[in-house]
Amino acid sequence: MFALLRDLGQEIHPYIIYIFIGTPIAVPITLLAVRLGRVVAPGWRTAFYALPLVMPPLTYAVTLLLFGSCRMSVDGSLLPLNIVCRLGGYLGSFVLPLVVLSVLAFVYRIVLDSGRLISHLRRLEEVTDADLLSRFRELAERSGITAPRLLVAQSDYPAAHAVSIIRPGVIVTRGLLDKLEAPELDAVLAHELSHIRRRDTLFTLMLGLLSALQAFNPFAGLMMKLALGEREKVCDAEAARITGDPLSLASGLLKIAQGRTLQTAESAAAGPVAERIAAVIDPGNYDKRNHLWLLLIAVAITVVLLLAIC
């Protein structure tokens, strides 16, 4: 078993080195592009932050498909690469089990979570409040989707979730229905509908898998966190636009943060929540510029540098 892992580790050593070198190349390019291009729109930021997660494994896979293998091999003629390569072969034996374990853990967690979610969903009741349902349907219509199920969980913590892989639905807790005023509730529901419309569950799963494939890479987790944080702001902006009431969304977010951590308003409105509230209240920060060219340039520079090491 160990011998097999060692051999496999030797076999995939360019991958290990590729990710180790590839992400540290892609991360500064990404951050620099975001900074220099003054990219503030959360949708564009999501795309930029996903770049270091996607590009190294993708370029590696494409190179393998096109050229059969990387130049990086122990009998390569370039001395520095030779050293890097030997190190890769050595590290590969240790890192491969970690990658395999990380991907297995990811799949296991998804299966376990889905099972739990399905049995949890069966026990939830559909919302029967006619007024709330008709508001929910109208919000869905304005979001451009058919209204999913609206379910209520018997929990005192104010929370809302969107589920969208098998059958879309929005779950709200009793605590949320009790603590939020109608306009705040509408704004939070519009946020969850936006997650469904954008198929964010799938997006999160994809990023999770990419991040699991790079388990040994500290940048991967960080980039995933940044990308998902921006995704929340995308849905906030859409909710504010659909309801036309950003202030209610801001106070709804604050109440949820307060209820979740049982904190005072001041300490609840710290960190990511504060950032989200600030962005909701002052959407003037978000420009409407198209950053496609900048993104393509960042991708091109990353690919060229990645190909240079492979």
Ligand SMILES: [Zn+2]
């Ligand atoms: Zn959200």
